[in-house]
Amino acid sequence: MIRILIVEDEKPISDLILWNLTKAGYCCTCAYDGLEAADILEDRRFDLIILDVMLPHISGYELMEYIRSLEIPVIFLTAKSSLEDRMKGLTSGAEDYMVKPFEIVELLARVNIVLRRYRKAERCLKFRDIAVDVENQRVTRDGREIVLTPKELELLELLMRNRNITLFRERIYEEIWGAEYSVESRTLDLHIQRLRRKLGLEESIKTVFKVGYRMEDTDEVSV
């Protein structure tokens, strides 16, 4: 199990991150200021740290100095969105940089990207009889290989990583096509239809009326 340390002094935000990462299957620990975080880091090892910049007692940048020697990837979390602050965050050794306010899908995506970079993410995603080999870009169903286009594969990955979360059309377009969502476009619906047909996911990929799609895993117990 992947362990993540959340260092954030605002309780509501800390709870929000904890809640979502736990639901996504990570094991999380919370620290509410820099000193507490340093104490926790002394005893335990983590795979990723989500670190707020503005912390009481010890700032995120100061704590970063300490973390660097531990070689744990860090995602900075900050309210400041100016270019200078981004630069400072990234040059201080952080893997990524996230500006408040953020959406949950964005948080999960960034966490995933950083973990993959550190080869800590799951190499293989599984959903019932479907297995996705993320590294080799291969999809198998019941052991037989299924040929997917790159976009279809990306879409499948996104749905599998965010199971039980409604993915809004805007968000999907942004993640997969990197483009602004346009109401008339049927591209997404077309891809979803083909995924359902190729992989027999007619039941699992639910259409949320007028909003988006959700991959439902009824076996999984919600946290």
Add this chain to the structure above:
Amino acid sequence: MKFRYKVLMVNLIALSLSLGVVGYLMIRRNFELGRDTQVKNAIMENNLVQSSVEYELLQLMNTAGGRDEVISGLKKIGERVVGGMLADSSSVYVRHGDDYVYSSDKKEAFIDDSLYSDLNIGGKNYMICKEDGQYFIYVTSYSKALGSNLYIVSKQEISDVYRMLEEQTRYFRMLIAGVILAVSVIMYFVSVYLTRPLEKLNRVTGEITAGNYDVHVSVTGGDEVGQLAGNVNIMADAVLKHVEELKEMIQSREQFVADFTHEIKTPMTTIIGYSDMLRSMELSREEQILAANYIFSEGKRLEVMSGKLFELLYLKRHDLKMGPVHVDDLERELRRITEPMLEHKRIELRTDIEPAVLEGDKDLLVTVFVNLIDNARKASKEGSAVGLVGRKLRKDAYYELRVVDRGIGMSQEDVKHICDEFYMVDKSRSRKEGGAGLGLSLSALILERHRAVLHVESSLGEGTTMRVVFYENEKMVSEDEEISE
């Protein structure tokens, strides 16, 4: 043209004009005096000649018989008289009727007719002529003899007077040239000396224009330039002060905006995050309530913040409604407002007020003390007490109101910052209580407008005393404006 050259030019023109006029008049006068003396001498000489000739002529007329004899004798008389008394440069001509009967230099002298006109018997005429570069004075006397006009003309050289005039003029020109040269040199250095401070001023004002306000003119002296320099220094200081104030103001504005954006980001993140969860996940009933509650409380916090912010901006722009405020009334009002929230934590409000009348806006003062008492409440344990103490003071500070608690207290670092906008000593606790981090900055602003100062004394674990000291006049406030620790 540079000022120093203007000064130089004007001075030189004035000097040469006055010197020229004075010199001209002096030389002219001198010349006239010399010439007049010469004229007098010539007339005297003519008189002498005339009287001698007339005397001899009378004698001759008495002894001689005919008219021709007398006329030929006249020539002899001329020779005799002239030979005995004439100087070398002088000549005498005797004219009888239209004939020159005698000429001492044997020359036919050119004599202008004007010498003979308008003459009365015994009268004299004179004129000055230039001949061959020399000046001569002709003096004519007129009398009647033997039925004809008898003119005795004496001629005298007066070149000396004119030579002297020329000499003096030449000398004067040289003198004036020398003096002007010397004066120019002196004036140049004087004007350089006088205008040097102006150049310094010029340089300094140039620097000020270029944006370097931290400059000073090192010009002393009580004259206008010295005064100007002093004023320029004062101006530079004032400009520097204002610019620094402006910079500070801009900085504090920027800080405020940065703090504000940061402060608003937290509730925004919470609201967006939890509503995102609500819309995209299947949550249990409990989870839904939890998420909705976060959204609700953070929304509330935003509302409180916007209200306080509005008050802050309003206060910065508008005048207060100042009037007499009885401390007793203030105490009653505070008790009424704070009692419900104090009761919640079973905290007692103990008051000890010396009656007095404050000058201020009652509603705003109530806001300030409700805030202070509320802060004390937040810091206090359940069942403890908060004190409100009012004391009359002497000197410039006339009254003091203290809010005392025996709560958790603050560190010195916190005390320094508690009046900063959005500063919270304990964020999570303050959030829970619905604080926006604006209460004390708002209070400090209100108190500042009341010529009052907030002093904070606190130590961790022992409690906090907030002293509000009211001052009589504005000056003392600014001098005393630091938060004592």
